[in-house]
Amino acid sequence: MFSVDTRVKWVGAFVVAFVVLSIPIFTWAVYILLFSILVALCIGSQLSFRQVLKRTLLLEIPLLFILIPLPFINRSLPITTFSILGLAIHISPAELLRVVVLMLRSWLIIFAMVLFTMTTPADEILISLAALGLPVVLVNIILLMWRYLALFITDLQKISSARKLRSISPIKGKRDNGKKFIQNVKSTGSILGSLFVRAYEQSDRVYQAMLLRGFDGTLRSLKNEPLHTTQKFQMMIVLILGFCFIMGAYGIYGN
Amino acid sequence: METENLSIIQVKDLRFAYPNASEILSRISFSVTAGEKIAIAGPNGAGKTTLLLNLTGLLQGTGEITIKGMLLEKKNFPEIRRALGLVFQSPDDQLFSNRVFDDVAYGLIYQNMEKAKITERVRKALEDVHMDTYENAVPFHLSLGQKKRIAIATVLSMQPEILLFDEPTMGLDARAKKQFLQIVQNFSQTVLVATHDMKLAAAICDRLLILNEGRLVYDGAMKVAIHNPELLERHGLDMEM
Numbered sequence A: 001m002f003s004v005d006t007r008v009k010w011v012g013a014f015v016v017a018f019v020v021l022s023i024p025i026f027t028w029a030v031y032i033l034l035f036s037i038l039v040a041l042c043i044g045s046q047l048s049f050r051q052v053l054k055r056t057l058l059l060e061i062p063l064l065f066i067l068i069p070l071p072f073i074n075r076s077l078p079i080t081t082f083s084i085l086g087l088a089i090h091i092s093p094a095e096l097l098r099v100v101v102l103m104l105r106s107w108l109i110i111f112a113m114v115l116f117t118m119t120t121p122a123d124e125i126l127i128s129l130a131a132l133g134l135p136v137v138l139v140n141i142i143l144l145m146w147r148y149l150a151l152f153i154t155d156l157q158k159i160s161s162a163r164k165l166r167s168i169s170p171i172k173g174k175r176d177n178g179k180k181f182i183q184n185v186k187s188t189g190s191i192l193g194s195l196f197v198r199a200y201e202q203s204d205r206v207y208q209a210m211l212l213r214g215f216d217g218t219l220r221s222l223k224n225e226p227l228h229t230t231q232k233f234q235m236m237i238v239l240i241l242g243f244c245f246i247m248g249a250y251g252i253y254g255n
Numbered sequence B: 001m002e003t004e005n006l007s008i009i010q011v012k013d014l015r016f017a018y019p020n021a022s023e024i025l026s027r028i029s030f031s032v033t034a035g036e037k038i039a040i041a042g043p044n045g046a047g048k049t050t051l052l053l054n055l056t057g058l059l060q061g062t063g064e065i066t067i068k069g070m071l072l073e074k075k076n077f078p079e080i081r082r083a084l085g086l087v088f089q090s091p092d093d094q095l096f097s098n099r100v101f102d103d104v105a106y107g108l109i110y111q112n113m114e115k116a117k118i119t120e121r122v123r124k125a126l127e128d129v130h131m132d133t134y135e136n137a138v139p140f141h142l143s144l145g146q147k148k149r150i151a152i153a154t155v156l157s158m159q160p161e162i163l164l165f166d167e168p169t170m171g172l173d174a175r176a177k178k179q180f181l182q183i184v185q186n187f188s189q190t191v192l193v194a195t196h197d198m199k200l201a202a203a204i205c206d207r208l209l210i211l212n213e214g215r216l217v218y219d220g221a222m223k224v225a226i227h228n229p230e231l232l233e234r235h236g237l238d239m240e241m
């Protein structure tokens, strides 16, 4: 997965999303098949499955909050009705199932995206985006921000470990908790301030270094060359597979 | 006028001040012949870094700088910057890719070079700094000495005629310093090294410029200067370290 061209991976991720979104909602077989393909890719790229899972769940949780109200605003027959503070609340089994499936669907898409991002360096994702038509200026800004952020984070780590080493841990039983807390807030504030200045100055120098090596505002990458036949072929296969999934799903549904 | 045509760098009456600050460089003039190895020494804050940045056009003061006979001005920047490479004091300013290879290739990609040639140049540059087995390493994770060598490779890969180094041995241990020495001694290019490490300067360079408080206070043979402890001491330098 690591060596696959970024643009092919983009197509793959989009195909997964398209398939998942366009097939009838209760075609379990296709979900399971897609899931096993993704898991196979994950294992094939030697990624830790647990880590991938953790990341997908992190993204899934916000979605949960959007979907939760769905079973409550239903039109079908409720199984339970109960009231809290005078508000009548209905829950219907059909809607509940729908939510579960929707969660599953979105989770599959997120899974594909996470797999994609974990096997591709951030720079390349962005540069390939430019190759696929995103405005170069936008990509440039994001790219520079990305580098700036990386610098900022390493500085933060350095400073916070330096601070840990310098600060003496409080002796238990002493009664200066309040003071300590205020001191902490103060020093954190000043650290953040100096960090911003440092990161800003460093990003300025990084930019200078880029200029000296010929950076002219355009984006270039070694990988940014025309698609080879093999890559076009890979894209075709992914697309055909996706098409088969959709047809298959409707076939199952039709029965 | 004869000498002017031979000189690869010509600085005339250069003055520079940062915005809202007093003058950092005052009326600096000197010229460099192709192939010379020159140390720019001076105490901290003397203006060494500022001078190097002026030579690249990243900072612009008043006066006249010509590089390879071209006036240092915006329209000549692309050509001048191709002829001139600056190795920053901190390699973290210079390395920003996820892979050593990509960082060393960066400048070449902007020269529209073919992929095969880029690969060849990158390999050669990494070999020159004895880092050829680190092509796929993450620059972030390397030691300071290794990062500095990669930073040099990013400049070497572009095969510049003039190499500028800013405090190249700062923070390095004895072994890494020695490695740096060996690398530079193999260069046939023009080299300018800003440093306050006189031992290093004496080992590499045969000409010395001493900068103090923005003034050029000495421009002459290295041999003469190192036998003049009084001169060195007056400008915060010495041969110990």
Ligand SMILES: Nc1ncnc2c1ncn2[C@@H]1O[C@H](COP(=O)(O)OP(=O)(O)O)[C@@H](O)[C@H]1O
Binding pocket: B018, B019, B021, B024, B042, B043, B044, B045, B046, B047, B048, B049, B050, B051
């Ligand atoms: N970006 C800046 N803005 C304002 N003053 C600066 C800036 N960078 C350096 N200086 C000042 O310029 C002087 C010379 O700095 P520098 O060229 O870095 O000296 P050196 O490299 O010899 O140690 C110092 O007094 C420093 O405080």
Ligand SMILES: [Mg+2]
Binding pocket: B048, B049, B050, B089, B166, B167
């Ligand atoms: Mg300096």
